[in-house]
Amino acid sequence: MLLFVLTVPLVLAFLPFLIKNHKVTGYINAAGYAVILAGVASIVFNAGTVSYWGFFYVDALSKVFMITIGAVCFTASLYSIGYIEGDLRDKTITLKKAGIYYSLFNLFSFSMLLATAVNNMGMLWVAVELTTLASAFLVGFYNKRESVEAAWKYLIICSAGIALALLGTILMYYTVSAQGNLRNLNWTDVLSVSHRLNPEILKIAFICILAGYGTKAGLAPMHTWLPDAHSQAPAPVSAMLSGVLIKTSLYAILRFAVIVNKACGHGFSNNLFILFGLFSLGLSSAFILVQKDIKRLLAYHSIEHIGIIAVGIGIGGAAGLYGALLHVFNHALTKALMFFGAGNIVRKYGSHNMHRIKGVLQSMPFAGFIIILAVFALGGSPPFSIFISEMIILFAGFNAGSYLTSGLFLLFIAVIFGALVQHYCKMIFGPKPADMPVSSSPYFERASFVFLFIFIVVLGLNIPQGFNRLLTDAAGILKGM
């Protein structure tokens, strides 16, 4: 099943070269992602690990990230149908470019799925670098000055950052081969010899890994590429970048963290996670307060949420890790919904500037209604899912006695909640510009909105049994059991 799931996007990537009609391509693409999502779900909710030839290895931790990727990519493929059609109608892209878009879209999601499925940590590096390469042209898709600048920064900063991660991998391989007498980098094998590894070298390696993959995960202060890339990419791609790309890098960090924790104890990596997490929260709250550009606002929210996840991991314990992993899923879905909404708004008003956007609820009744609910969901108010995961992390923090961390965490998310709601209320409510017609969303857009919204509400009210077990298992792996 795993091989099937990985083959589908590769096949779909060739589709635009065979079918010239962009609509048909879009439909088949979305159908393909429905199949992928079903395949991923069947892998995820079958207990036990999946492994092939020692090359692929999927355990509960990979499964959490895999289902997130599956869900976000599926909705992005649904949303893309209407979005690409709109771009073609506005003549911002040509038919040929629409084909290229679908091709790269598939390569991008393939590389992310691959990253969560490989066992070898060198291959993990290769897959994460592949995600950058596949998405670079998507970030620079519109070929305007701003988007090319964003794509350049994205490529250079992420490649340089990830080179540092390779140095970390090499250092780890050094101690694995010198002290562990092991000549491969398979995560499962390295974990089994982790007690023999040299803690000093592992610590240096982990700092390189955290700085390296952390660049791509959007942890401050290595986040500088993120607002540019997120704001310039097409809306479905922004959703994938923010929802799952940065999580894939986080996944890579977590894989290394498990080994480092086993060799040197939890204290070292936990403190680093908390430090970077709180810094990300603080920095993003400042930028969110003064933001004018709607997509950059959401991009800084990604930095905030990656900070929340990092703090959750840093606090640790069964509850902290559980909350952090749940937050990975919740944030991905909520942020995808927000980016889709922002995409609609930007198309309708022809501007990224929030001061020029007024009366969304009147001009786009359906989208506006969902967006305002999603704003509260993203800010973290009940009864939506992000509230639950943030509460679990806070609960774990106060229980573990880290009052300073939890207090700062609470302060920053309160500031961000206020800023977010204020920015969005100004846009959503009030009268629409007089000459603007009322428009309704196309059917497929509505489907993607509703799909995401159902998950946001359901997970806010109740976490299903199977998902609960999955998260508990994954938290167990992170705890090193």
Next chain:
Amino acid sequence: MVEILLALLFISTLMMVTAKRVTAVIISFSHQSFILFLLTLFEAVKINSLELYIVSALILIIKAAGIPMFLRRVVRDIKVNENVGFYIPPVLSLVCVMLLSYMAYIFAGRMLHINGSTQIISFTVSLSVILAGMFMMVFRMKAITQIIGLIVIENGLFLAAVVICGGMPFFVEISIFFDLFICVIILGIFVYRINMLFTHVDVDKLTELKG
């Protein structure tokens, strides 16, 4: 023999740091890659491994010939002036990189408990190459010098992998080559686009996105 090659590698890195023209940097890079090829070949002969032979052949084809040729073509096509654009003048850059190398030497000696001076020196050189690559990425203005900085870092990483752990696992090594190659091509395409849209390739003037 290995020491001589390492010294040559280090010298080629310093030449890249001090070079004033983009083409000179590219030529030094191809020299550096050629020396890296010789070093890998040497290691391959020593431990007689087929995998390292293949990897060294790949270095020769991709890094010493392919990438420099591609970059030279980019430079020719975009027809801008050839200055690399210094933030820090060449002599000061040389001093900075020397200091970084000294720090790498201390790091290599203290932190990694490697036996034998050759290994310490080779690890020092590889770390210096990585740091010099980062230095070039930060302190040069032209887009192409950033690309070269990136592949210099990659060369240093490769050398580090060979000298401290006898090369990464074969499959990983090949995939890294593939990734690197694609990365350089994509960056090259973006250099064309930047040149077309901005009519220059100075990355310090890419300042439209802020805040």
